Amino acid sequence: MKRLTLSLLFLLLFAMGYGQTFQPGSLVDVFNSGGWYKASIVKAGEGDYSGYYYVKYQDYSQSQWIKASNIRLVKTGAMPAADAPRNGTYLILSYGNPTQPIRLGYFDLNNGQYNYYDLGKKNLGSGTYTYDRQRKAIQWTTGPFKDAGWQGGFETDREGKTHKIRLNRVTIGSNSTDSQ
Secondary structure, three states: OHHHHHHHHHHHHHHHHHOOOOOOOOEEEEEEOOEEEEEEEEEEOOHHHOOEEEEEEOOOOOEEEEEHHHEEEOOOOOOOOOOOOOOEEEEEEEOOOOOOOEEEEEEEEEOOEEEEEOOOOOEEEEEEEEEEOOOOEEEEOOOHHHHOOOOOEEEEEHHHOEEEEEEEOOEEEEEEHHHO
């Protein structure tokens, strides 16, 4: 009897984790390129695409097939939004290849000042920044990020656990409470 109960429990857990289905039009979060993105389900895959869903991203013109395990339903209810990038270390990732980002170094934010480092912890420069809450963007006012013409669009993922600063079209700085 104990073996049967354990077997049924295992099957239930398996079904909960992997048996999730999504309907066309469902709003979802999609894990891709190291972050979660808002999307909607277009259709379920069949044949070679069984276990995948074709999704349309909300903030991008791209649509693509995504494995079901990389999709979750959007949670309803208001979540507190971060009003500014938090102080801390941001890993710089460049996404030329969506599955294998290039790590370019990191930077530390600290109350209007930043330090930029390579992966060997060599300081590559310092500067200052301001944050525009209305535009949700950092303005690099001095230092190597200003000299490089990097942007500073700010966004959050995973209920605020991950803060991202978009430095250019394919490069972000990412700070996650999971890695602290």
